[in-house]
Amino acid sequence: MARLVRDSRLESREARLRLKMRQEPYWRLISEGIHLGYYRGNRGGMWHARVRSSDNKRYVKSALAQADDYTDANGKSVLSFSQAQEQARKFASKLYRSDDLEDNKPYTxxxxxxxxxxxxxxxxxxxxxxxxxxxxxxxxxxxxxxxxxxxxxxxxxxxxxxxxxxxxxxxxxxxxxxxxxxxxxxxxxxxxxxxxxxxxxxxxxxxxxxxxxxxxxxxxxxxxxxxKLKPFKNVLEPKIRFLSETETTRLLNACVSDFRLLIRGALLTGARYGELTTLKVGDYSSDNNTVFIHQSKSGKPRHIPLNKEGINFFEQLTAGKKSQEFMFTRSDGKQWKKNYQVRPLEAACNAAKIIPSINFHILRHTYGSALAMKGVPLQVIAAVLGHSDTRVTHKHYAHLMPSYIADVIKEHLPDFGKTEKSNLIKITA
Structure with missing residues (x-):
């Protein structure tokens, strides 16, 4: 085992945290051509290795792991001073064996x-x-x-x-x-x-x-x-827009036949445009009355339950088709592709006098909003929309549920005893 090098600046966390923050790590030579470096940042330090190339013309550098400034060392993601020396030597050994100095080129x-x-x-x-x-x-x-x-x-x-x-x-x-x-x-x-x-x-x-x-x-x-580069503040979207039942009826009536099916599918499932246009006939289950989304934006598959009208719609849509056929196709039999929905949706909005025109995602908000206004719990809405958690769901739809929340509280909150009668009479102006 290589000799452990001592350095009063680096071997204890107390000493390291007294070092001034700077752009370049604090380097310590631990073997010929091998340096161990400590970089101090706002959230603790990082260990780095610096190895001289075999031609002695340049250095190859690499970050190793976090320093044990605030967390105990585990020998992997968090290293003590001695463990960092060992990892730096391993890095050098691997580099010398491969003799691959490509990583030393300026990384653009x-x-x-x-x-x-x-x-x-x-x-x-x-x-x-x-x-x-x-x-x-x-x-x-x-x-x-x-x-x-x-x-x-x-x-x-x-x-x-x-x-x-x-x-x-x-x-x-x-x-x-x-x-x-x-x-x-x-x-x-x-x-x-x-x-x-x-x-x-x-x-x-x-x-x-x-x-x-x-x-x-x-x-x-x-x-x-x-x-240090922070995003702009106060840029959240304004109140989420959704269509009323009257507006959805006008929109459906204004659509050409092939596009009307796609719009109706969106309103009955809350699925995204990309999810709908890649659905195959076999993704509809007449046994479970669900539509299966293989991969959503969150990366997780989900089953979307259907109501009575949704079941009738998908039964008719899939009747007589093979399981591997696309469920929604254009009038020429071809698949709906990216952005193909933009112009027909704008035309339908103009004809239906929906001003300003909506984008396809508003149909998804219409679905979620309709559920929220009927008192469906946010956890259920999040699951059916494919949200990874309820934060986005809460932001978009919680404001639509005040009456439901009030009704639930009235029904389930205990009385905590009866209120004593008082002889006082409220005076009204």
């Missing part, structure tokens, strides 16, 4: 994006196209060639503010190589500004996910710069 944002998207695809996440679109439009142009370790908070903050003041991009054909156009809001009112800040927050989340992936895979030493 473009490289981080490629690694992040590869992991994104491997995990089968749903929003790959939308994520790539945002990356190509807003992250690659300003940051692609920059080395992550050179990013500054000033750069990120300026980029964040620019995102919030940039007008909405116009959707155009991917086949046409045209300059990007933007929609400018003439009024530039408060709600428009809120929506731009909300969009900026979503893009910031993507960038931070990319950079965090780089940090968690030991490609960069510190995440402190982008952890």
């Amino acid at each position: 944002v473009t490289s981080a994006i490629n690694d992040y998207l590869a992991d994104f695809k491997a995990n089968g996440k749903k929003s790959l196209y939308a994520t790539e679109t945002q990356i190509n439009a807003h992250i690659l142009p300003p940051f692609g060639e920059k080395v992550i370790s050179t990013l500054t908070f000033k750069q990120l903050s300026a980029w964040k503010n620019k995102l919030a003041t940039t007008d909405k991009r116009v959707r155009s054909s991917k086949k046409l190589n045209r300059a990007q156009k933007y929609i400018s809001d003439e009024d530039n009112d408060e709600d428009y500004q809120r929506r731009r800040r909300a969009t900026a927050n979503r893009i910031i989340t993507i960038l931070k996910a990319i950079l965090n992936h780089a940090f968690n895979t030991n490609r960069v030493q510190s995440s402190e710069v982008w952890q």
